[in-house]
Structures are given as structure tokens and as C-alpha cells.
Amino acid sequence: MINAAVYARYSSDNQRDESIDAQLRAAYEYCKKKEYRIVHEYIDRVQTATNDNRPEYQSMMADAKKKMFDVIVFHKIDRNARNEFDYYYHKTQLKKYNIRYEYVAQNIDDSPEGQMMEGIMVSFAAYYSRNLAGEVKKGHRENAHQQLWNGGTPPLGYDVVDRKLKINEQEAEAVRMAFRMRAEGKTFSAIIKALNEAGHLTKKKNKFTPNSISDLLSNEKYIGTYVFGKVTGGRSGPRNSHMNNPDAIRYENAIPAIIDRATWEMVRDKYAKRLKQSNQIETYLLSGLISCECGAPMCGGRVRNQKGILYVYYRCNDKKCKVGRIKRETVEEYVVECLLEHLNDPVKRKALAQNIEDHANTYSQIYTSHIAGIKKEIAALDRKAAKLLDAIETMGISSAIADRLKEIDKQKEAMTKKIQRASAAAASLVGRDQIEAVIDDCAFILKDNKNNPDKVRVVLELFVDSITVKQTTVDVVYKFAPNWWRRGESNP
Template structure:
């Protein structure tokens, strides 16, 4: 009999999902029916499956070490998302298990083990997310109309402002301290004395707590103090974009000004100079680029004479030349445009519709994503209710919180009325593919590109790009770029 182990995970943001015990029970029942001998169980509680957080899962990491020791031949999980919700993590695990001749089985999902099944499952999940994102944009239409009138759009007003009848007015007491903080920043002085003065005077933030350095940083980056109304319909994915807000609705001179634009820009320049150097950049093709020797190429940022340069270099230092990152990004974007040609979109749409007709878990996956959105909104609502229950907030803050709660309640109602589409139409699928083609962001690149191999000689650099859709499109795809 083959030796098997069980891996189970309970995520803190999925409190209504199957518990650890239920997952283990399902896996043991499967093992008994298939003649497998379960020799161990690994479980992680209240640890997320998002992104690359598998590194923080102690039991998961212990299981991987035991894989390398050859202690078992099969890993049983309840569903694929118990391992991760990140395609890159699944690909990495699959390669590791394949090298050790270990089989991964999700006992509650009958997707099969073919490459086509894995790819189509990933695409279908992304398509469902696209559908929910479109729904979310419909919910936000009212917020956009409010923003275009430069009215308060929910949330807490910045320190220094109050909200009266949805319009921002200056709180002169708070605004005086905002000006002091900006003056200190412009003069490259500290904030300790100012914060001590505020604490002694009983001046707190909008939530009734003392002002700390983190709040000072947020104030010094807030362009609203210059009189510019700013509203972001959707939070930016990249951290740096959350500061600059490139897609925000901006209306100049719509708010009463507390700080001059000239002083604000000077403070931004000073703060930018102080930022730590060497932070990892959000490289478009990170993790996909390989040297001609077979080793991965890592991204690096260097500075020379005040200019920044982004390059990829071979991790094994085989002697290959570094490659400019913009060349790799350009090749990837051009490849996606060819890959998502109208002809290929027809083929992908047909394959997706054929796959979804036989995929048992699609509706369940969609409903889980929908319920997660509802729980997130409910969490926001409950947090605001807790603040109101404290009973120590100023009347204007109570009004502000109440308005935000009404907005969240409307969003929850909209989500609760949502029903998953019984079948994605060709037009819906093509619209989603056009979004991927137009954006060509990191998410699109990692969804549709499996590997970028760089080959070099003395005169030129070539890029051999392989798509995750190769098994779907076959030889009719756009081909590799060389």
C-alpha cells in the first residue's frame, strides 16, 4: 500500500469553510477507499493562502522537508486552495513533487491531473474574479457621482478637516497643528515636541487616539491639504500607486486650503530623499525570466550618477550579459498582444465554455469569492459600529461614521442580491480577455506567460516566450518570440 499524508489549513478569513477536522475526515475517507495508508497529518490554523504566505506556515514547510526525505508518496488535501491561491505557488509545488515522485490529490475536486485541466481551472477562476470586479464597479457608480461634486465620500475626514453636509470645512484647531508639522518637515526638524504639545493639550486623531509618527507621515503625504479634492474609486494594487493615486478623481481648488502647494511639493521632495534605497521593485516579469544556461534571472536596481537602471542577471553567474528590464517587459507585452489576437480569443472562449460545462466546482468557487466580498464589507461595518459604541466620539465624527456605514450597508445588499452567471457568454469572456490585453500588467503576464528564456550572442538578445495556453492553442497560437 502507498504511504500518504494529509495537509489541512484553516484560514482566518474563511470562518465558514470546512474546519481542520472536516478536511482531515474527508481525506481519511478518500484514503480508505483508495487503499492508501495515512502515516501523518500536517495542519496550519488561521494562516492565509494568499500570495507567497506559505513561508509562514510551519506545518506546510515541515511537510515540504519531509517530501525531500522521501517519507511518503501521496499528499491528500481537501481542495486545491488549501495549498495556495497563487498560481506560482502551485507551479512551484508541482515541480517539487514531480521531482520526488510524490502525487498531490484534492479529494473534493474532480478536475483531473492534466495540464489542460489546471490551466482552464486557473482561467475560470480569473474570469469569475473579473465578473465580480465588474459588479463592484457598478456598486461604485454612486460614489463616483458624489466625487465629481467634490463631496465627502465616506470614511474619516483627514485631521484638520470636519465634514458638514458632506462638504469639507477647516477645523482651525487641528489645522494649526497640521501647519506646524509641515513647517517642521520643510525645515528638516523633528516632530517630537509638536506631538508632545498635542498630547498635553488633549488633541487626538479623528478616532480619538493620540497622533503617532505613522499618522504624521500620512498627513505629510495628503494632497488634500492643498485644496485638491481626491477620490480613488478603487484601491491601487501597487503600494507606490496608493500614494500617488494615478487613477484618482482630482478636482483642483475644491477644498479649503490648509497648506500651500509650494510647501507641499517641497515637503514631498524632502521625504522622497529620505526614503530607504534598495527596496524591491515591482518587476513585471519577476520569476518568469530564465538564462540560456537554465538558471533563473533575478531583477536588480542599480544607481549611477543619479540615474536608476533595472536589469536581470543570471543567478548562477554563468557569464551571460545582464539584460535590460525594459527589453524583457517590452517583449512580454508584445507577446501578449499577439497571443490575444481575435482568432486566439475565439479559441480560448470556446475552450473555456467547453471546460465550464463539465467543471463541477465553478459555481461553488464563484460563491466562495462572493461570500468573501460580503464578509470583508461586513467586517468594515462591524468595526465602525464598534467605534460608535465607544460613546466618546465628537458629534461630527459620529455623523461621518454613520454616513460611511450606510454606504457599506448598500454595498452589502447589492452583493447579497448577486447571483452567479449560469454560463459565461462569448462576449463576457472576450471582454475579460480584452482587459488582460489592454492592461498587460503583472497579473496578466503571470497568468498567460509560463517562461521567458533569454539567449544571447555578441550581436543580439533573443527572447523565447512560452505561454500557459500552449496546450489550448497548440500550434495555432502566436508562437514564441525570438
């Protein structure tokens, strides 16, 4: 009996468990026909497939190493991954354990044609994801130019009505109270205490904290300014990076104001002074990579003790978790030193370079197969065109034949462009010498990490898959790396 694992996923808040149910139902019917025994379900809700940083997906891959099943069943390729590297990286890893992928709605076998089709579908899934992201951003920016709300939770003091922000007078009282007290010189602690004692709550119905007050007092929407894309974001540039976006969209007097300009200016001056005194902006190298053993992400934070000494840390988002905080310098230095040690070790370095080269070769094969498939399609179109020309010699040309020839020319032109794009992508794949040079550069950057935090962040994104903080150890999982690289063997 073949043991199967079933994986289901949806990525959007607009989707619901019905999407999961449909995927599972189809997978169970598929396994029943195949006479597979389902031994485990893995379900990720509201998780993107543009990377593999999904809790259940990672759990599934960990169980695969234990050889708990023989096959993983997905509904379609895009439920597995929309990132070419992640797809083939995990497929290569699973081959070591004799575990394969199968898809309910897509018949992909191990034949050359099947592998070519798999490569095309993976590329299409990745293209769709990137194109969709671009279209979503384009739509958001167009909404912003019309001063429409782009989704998410509105600021305290506002409700969304017909995609426009409207003042919620009950909540607005808390906003006015906070600004008035800050303009009078009251401390954050005093403002928090007063708001909480008065029974006011944040938009998410929680009590006020330093972070929520800080966000409130720095929000330009309260003076009527519509801002979209104020900071850069994404995996390589988290939204808390404080990096201003030069392409931000800004409209004055586009929102009903809750705070007058004079009060805003007074609060802003005090806020700027506070930022300068406390050196508020911090760099968190591991942001987006680091999580707690309980599964919750860890975020950066800072606090001053009674002696005025600043303590900067990463903390678990789950307040009930026993792991709590870990000093920023401690964990960052540990992760950087571990990676640097691996990159400088000749044996580990050679294995790393070989793995990266193997992945590049895999992509090269995919592009080659893709190009060959397109050329076959072009040859088929040429044969159709030849038959049409023969018909013209026999019967003369008609409007239908002329239109069909034009359509064939358009199809051939589109396919030729696809070949050009695939050829350019294949030519851009790095060779062994380039890989070695990149590793050299990365090792140098890590060695000089104090002076180049932005570059160090890029290196960490390149080689570190995830960092898990436990009560006694820190586990680091690497990309591209062989299984025998050290992972969390010591206590930082």
C-alpha cells in the first residue's frame, strides 16, 4: 500500500475553508482511485506560495525526511509553489527519500514530455504570481490616486464607507484626547494610562500600548493627508524598515481631518525630539527570517531600564510564550558567525557551490525543454500554413484563409518572443566561477558586518531559510546547503 500525504492551501483572505474542502475532497477521490492510503493532511490557510515559509508546508517537508509517506498529493502545481527555485529545490530533496509529487487536476508523469509540461506549468505559476502581484500593486496605486481605501483595518477614529474614510466620532474622541495630552507635554505613559482608564480601546479592541500610541501620533491621516506606499516593504525590505519610498502617493485634504494643523505641528515637533533623543530607528537584520519555537514570528523591540540603558531585542508575538525575548546583538552575531563559518569551510563551501550549480543546471534543462517544445509548436504552425498555401494554389485565396494565415503569423511571432525570453533567462544562469565569486563576496560582507548592515541583510536573505529561537538553542536552516551543515547545535 502506498502512503500519501495531502497538502491544501489558500492564499487570500477572500478565500475561505470551502476552498480547502474542495481541494481535500478532490485529493481523497484521487487517492481512492489510485488505492493510496492517506496518512496525513497538511493545510496552510492564508499563506502565499511565492516562498516556502509556510508552517504546514515546512512540517510536511520535515515529516518527509522521516519517510512518513511515499507521495505528496496536491490539487494543482500552484498549490505547491509559485517560485521556481523552491519547487525544484524541494523536489530534489524529496528524491533522496524516494518521495514524489502528484497532482489531482494535472496529469504529469516522469516521461520527457511530462517533465517538460511540469517545467512549463511551474514557470506559468511563477509568472502568474509575479504578474498578479504587479497588477495588484497597479490597482492599489490607481485606487490611491482616487483617494480610495485600499483595504485592511482603517485607523482608529475612522470607518470605511463606500471605500472612503469617514470619521467615527466615538473613536475620534480617543484620538483627540491623545493628541491634546501630547501637545500639553504629557508622556506616553500618562497618555496610555488616561486612555485606558477612560475605557477607550484601539481599533482591534485592545488596550493602548506604547506602540499603538506611537503609531497613532505619527499618522498623517488625522490631519486629512492621504498617503499610500509611504515605506518600502516585502520580504527583503520589511514594512517596519522605516525606509521612505520616493514613489509614495500623497494627497492633502483628501480625508476628513480629526486633528487641526496647529496641534499636529506641536505633536510632531515633540515626536521628532523624542526620536532624536532615543535614536528610535533600529536595524533588525533577521526581520522576516526569525520565529519562535511556538510558531509565532518574532519582531524587533527596544526598552530602556531604570538606569536609562537601552535594551534592543527580538520578542515572540505570542505574549503567553515562554521563550519571550532574546537580545538582538546576541542572536544576530550568532547567525552571522555560523554562516560565515560555513562559507569559510572548504568542504562545506564546495558542497554549497555544487548544490547551487546543480539548481542552475536544473533550470537550464527546464529552459531547454521549454524552448524545444515551443519550436515544435512553431513547426506545426508552419505545416498548417503550408497546407493553406496549397489550398490557395488550388482554389484561390479567400478571406477566411487570409485571416487564418495572419493568425498563424501572430502565433509564431508570440512564440518567437517566448523563445527569446527563455533563451535570455537561460543565458543569465550563473556558472561555477560566478558562484564561487558570489560566495567570496558574501563571506567578505559578513566579516565586515558592522559596517555594512544592509548588505549583510541581503546575504542572510540569500543563504538563510529560517531561524527558530528555542528556550536553550537557536536553530538555523540554510538554503542550498547540504543536510550535514550545522543547525542550532549551540546556545547563543
